Amino acid sequence: MPKPNPSKAEQQSNIDEELENSKSSEITSTKSHGEILKQQIIDGQETYNKNAISILLSSLTAGLEIGFSYLLICSLFFFLQGKVEEDTIIKLLSVVYPVGFIMIILGQSILFTEQTSLLTLPVLNKKRSFRSLLKLWGLVISGNLIGGYLIAFLLVWIGPHLGIFNLLTVEKIAVHVTHYDNSVIFVSAILAGWLMGLLSWLIAASKSTLSRIVLIFMITAVLSFTGLHHSIVGNVEVFAGWISSSAITFVDYLSFILLALLGNALGGAIFVALLKYRAFVYDVKG
Incomplete structure (x- = not known):
């Protein structure tokens, strides 16, 4: 006689029990799929349990800190201009692009794209x-964007005064980010969100600070080298272009940020959180 299908409550109980019992491999000392998933859910729950003001301030901090990537991007672009072909400079920016991400992730500030899959689980x-x-996404995005606005105003002023870059550099970077069709930006942002969600998963799987730095550098350098659109870095890049150049309009900025945020959210939530979670669930059912 066939066994009756378990109820949804029983299925959820089985999933929770399997997660609770997940352990690292005794042979390789690597974390199992279930252990990584359990850690991600616990980390996500901790964020949900935080005070709203704490989340907003941590997100604001991340928005400010990502500005150090932008500072280095503009400075390197300006330094190499006239010495190296411009398309080569764009590729070389991937060397400095990861700096802000390393600061944010190791410092445990809340970055929307790194937290997307984490908060979905x-x-x-x-x-x-x-x-x-x-509601939580709204808080994180608000903090990240406001932090980006503040650092953009500061860097657009200080860069020319220090002589490390000029407003033409700011304009060129903003135009480079936004000159694609909307459909291209959207799909590009999905891929970027996918990679950032994967980065969150890989960091949970790693056990040392050095390995985490390598992972952050690797994933974010890929984002930069391939030109995939990251909403929070792009927010600083395009907003700085809008406030300093007529080449970028408010419509350009608004269109970019909406497409990038939606694409990043879909990439992290669907291609990482949903697929990783469903793979575990089907394994439990099996």
């Missing part, structure tokens, strides 16, 4: 509601 695991996810 407790919802998939039925520990949090979809409404609470949207």
